[in-house]
Amino acid sequence: MTKVLIxxxxxxxxxxxxxxxxxxxxxxxxxxxxxxxDLGFPPDGAVIADKxxxxxxxxxxxxxxxxxxxxxxxxxxxIVSGEAETDFDKGWQTNLWPMWHFLEGLRAQHRASAGAYxxxxxxxxxxxxxxxxxxxxxxxxxxxxxxxxxxxxKAACELMIQDFSRKGFIDGLSLRLPTxxxxxxxxxxxxxxxxxGIIREPLNGxxxxxxxxxxxxxxxxxxxxAAGFLTHAATLDTDHLEGRRALNLPGLSCTVxxxxxxxxxxxxxxxxxxxxxxxxxxxxxIVSGWPRNFAPERxxxxxxxxxSSFREIIEVYLDxxxxxxxxx
Amino acid sequence: MTKVLIxxxxxxxxxxxxxxxxxxxxxxxxxxxxxxxDLGFPPDGAVIADKxxxxxxxxxxxxxxxxxxxxxxxxxxxIVSGEAETDFDKGWQTNLWPMWHFLEGLRAQHRASAGAYxxxxxxxxxxxxxxxxxxxxxxxxxxxxxxxxxxxxKAACELMIQDFSRKGFIDGLSLRLPTxxxxxxxxxxxxxxxxxGIIREPLNGxxxxxxxxxxxxxxxxxxxxAAGFLTHAATLDTDHLEGRRALNLPGLSCTVxxxxxxxxxxxxxxxxxxxxxxxxxxxxxIVSGWPRNFAPERxxxxxxxxxSSFREIIEVYLDxxxxxxxxx
Numbered sequence: 001m002t003k004v005l006i007x008x009x010x011x012x013x014x015x016x017x018x019x020x021x022x023x024x025x026x027x028x029x030x031x032x033x034x035x036x037x038d039l040g041f042p043p044d045g046a047v048i049a050d051k052x053x054x055x056x057x058x059x060x061x062x063x064x065x066x067x068x069x070x071x072x073x074x075x076x077x078x079i080v081s082g083e084a085e086t087d088f089d090k091g092w093q094t095n096l097w098p099m100w101h102f103l104e105g106l107r108a109q110h111r112a113s114a115g116a117y118x119x120x121x122x123x124x125x126x127x128x129x130x131x132x133x134x135x136x137x138x139x140x141x142x143x144x145x146x147x148x149x150x151x152x153x154k155a156a157c158e159l160m161i162q163d164f165s166r167k168g169f170i171d172g173l174s175l176r177l178p179t180x181x182x183x184x185x186x187x188x189x190x191x192x193x194x195x196x197g198i199i200r201e202p203l204n205g206x207x208x209x210x211x212x213x214x215x216x217x218x219x220x221x222x223x224x225x226a227a228g229f230l231t232h233a234a235t236l237d238t239d240h241l242e243g244r245r246a247l248n249l250p251g252l253s254c255t256v257x258x259x260x261x262x263x264x265x266x267x268x269x270x271x272x273x274x275x276x277x278x279x280x281x282x283x284x285x286i287v288s289g290w291p292r293n294f295a296p297e298r299x300x301x302x303x304x305x306x307x308s309s310f311r312e313i314i315e316v317y318l319d320x321x322x323x324x325x326x327x328x
Numbered sequence: 329m330t331k332v333l334i335x336x337x338x339x340x341x342x343x344x345x346x347x348x349x350x351x352x353x354x355x356x357x358x359x360x361x362x363x364x365x366d367l368g369f370p371p372d373g374a375v376i377a378d379k380x381x382x383x384x385x386x387x388x389x390x391x392x393x394x395x396x397x398x399x400x401x402x403x404x405x406x407i408v409s410g411e412a413e414t415d416f417d418k419g420w421q422t423n424l425w426p427m428w429h430f431l432e433g434l435r436a437q438h439r440a441s442a443g444a445y446x447x448x449x450x451x452x453x454x455x456x457x458x459x460x461x462x463x464x465x466x467x468x469x470x471x472x473x474x475x476x477x478x479x480x481x482k483a484a485c486e487l488m489i490q491d492f493s494r495k496g497f498i499d500g501l502s503l504r505l506p507t508x509x510x511x512x513x514x515x516x517x518x519x520x521x522x523x524x525g526i527i528r529e530p531l532n533g534x535x536x537x538x539x540x541x542x543x544x545x546x547x548x549x550x551x552x553x554a555a556g557f558l559t560h561a562a563t564l565d566t567d568h569l570e571g572r573r574a575l576n577l578p579g580l581s582c583t584v585x586x587x588x589x590x591x592x593x594x595x596x597x598x599x600x601x602x603x604x605x606x607x608x609x610x611x612x613x614i615v616s617g618w619p620r621n622f623a624p625e626r627x628x629x630x631x632x633x634x635x636s637s638f639r640e641i642i643e644v645y646l647d648x649x650x651x652x653x654x655x656x
Contacts, residue, residue: 143471145572
């Protein structure tokens with residue numbers, strides 16, 4: 001029996017991951033005993049008996065969870081970029097300190113077990129750890145110079161995970177996720193929310209707001225890929241990381257115009273006409289600082305996989321989350 | 329009157345900086361009102377009236393200092409790499425949390441002044457933020473992947489300084505100092521201590537231990553250069569940093585063999601014979617992970633300067649710190 005904890009298990013990616021673990025398990029592990037932890041859970045969510053409602057900002061909660069000695073921990077809990085930028089205090093209090101205290105809790109268990117307990121920790125970092133100016137493609141040796149609080153917090157968490165791992169207290173890695181697209185459900189406070197909105201809303205017969213020019217290029221992967229990254233990271237031989245425990249993941253680089261053409265290809269021009277350009281200087285300012293393209297050679301060599309066209313990304317949404325009449 | 333605070337003002341670099349400020353002031357500033365803070369001070373130290381003995385690990389102390397609204401803060405306080413590696417708790421407690429709480433203290437003053445108070449903060453980071461494998465020369469875009477706790481702590485402090493600066497709460501920058509050589513005084517717990525020891529001890533008629541092969545290449549600058557980096561950073565127009573507030577500084581790349589030949593050149597073969605090879609696997613393991621050479625184009629363009637030969641570095645030691653009969 002492998003004990004698995006998903007921190008942030010009520011969120012979109014956490015739910016995708018839980019469903020994938022229920023359906024497929026983890027290679028090399030037997031039965032999984034899965035625990036979800038989050039501020040709340042969707043009513044129609046993944047069928048997991050052990051759902052804990054709580055808040056890691058109460059630092060004692062992280063220590064209490066750590067004391068249960070989970071074998072694999074997925075650390076997805078975070079507030080999103082837009083909120084961390086608006087509320088400086090909440091950003092650092094939510095996105096950094098709970099990580100430190102949880103890692104300290106794991107280290108206490110490591111010590112108490114005389115070194116026998118070394119949990120795998122998979123952390124969802126972000127391409128927001130990077131800041132421009134960028135090369136055409138960001139390679140695996142590019143500096144972290146975040147231009148948002150969210151990115152700074154993710155980068156600081158990466159440093160902690162790397163140091164705790166180097167010392168052998170945990171066996172951790174950080175995944176710099178591409179922007180996850182198409183997110184099901186409603187728009188959220190992330191500045192990147194519109195990348196999903198301009199596909200999801202038109203497919204559902206609704207109007208979508210496009211706050212940036214269609215020449216904006218960005219780096220995407222589907223929720224299905226995100227769940228795949230996480231389970232792959234949970235079973236990876238971390239010796240292959242050679243001490244660099246943060247990975248740029250594969251994704252798809254495309255412009256908003258290319259996203260829109262893929263939508264037209266799948267759902268026709270009527271769908272495209274539901275996209276309403278509505279320039280927003282604040283969103284443009286944030287997005288203009290974001291990475292556009294990567295050459296993620298290490299993660300690709302390690303077997304991480306993502307989509308190779310934006311049409312494929314739309315099709316994942318239609319297959320997994322779309323409730324209406326399939327336009328294909 | 330410009331109020332200047334040197335945190336870690338009792339240390340070797342802090343003292344060099346204090347003497348330089350006393351002698352030269354700061355370009356563009358009038359009279360300086362200098363305060364030093366540290367765990368203790370050397371008896372024959374720089375003549376500064378306002379010396380505060382204290383410990384930033386008492387987090388309230390940082391907040392109290394911040395409340396005095398210094399115009400320029402040099403943040404040098406830190407435990408060294410060897411100690412941070414041996415004592416994991418002490419490393420993070422000393423090298424990270426005091427920075428956060430001090431920055432929060434400055435932010436509280438920024439708010440209380442309705443945004444008028446924006447202190448310059450100059451932080452001594454380190455080339456320990458890097459980890460191998462390295463290119464021949466590390467350029468300004470190279471990733472931070474520290475392989476020591478000290479390096480991870482310095483890199484995390486850099487992220488905080490960058491984010492507080494981006495938000496306008498402070499006007500900060502982080503200087504990734506080369507290894508400072510020749511350090512006067514006694515050996516310390518830094519794994520890099522021998523780089524100074526093999527020059528300083530022979531010049532003073534004492535035996536020196538060389539724990540690594542003489543093929544080891546490393547990146548050096550003198551204490552005089554370190555003080556120069558700090559005063560230059562205090563008066564730099566930070567708009568030129570374009571949002572990347574950590575800088576790789578200029579230095580001199582040379583091998584231990586080249587260091588030894590420079591010593592022979594200055595002080596003769598008798599001095600060189602006082603160097604005793606005594607291989608130490610632990611030191612070699614640490615040093616083998618360190619950077620060897622840089623192409624610090626940004627800092628050079630911004631006017632930071634270091635020595636261009638190791639002989640020059642030895643001569644700075646003879647000029648500033650050597651007490652014996654000058655061998656030149």
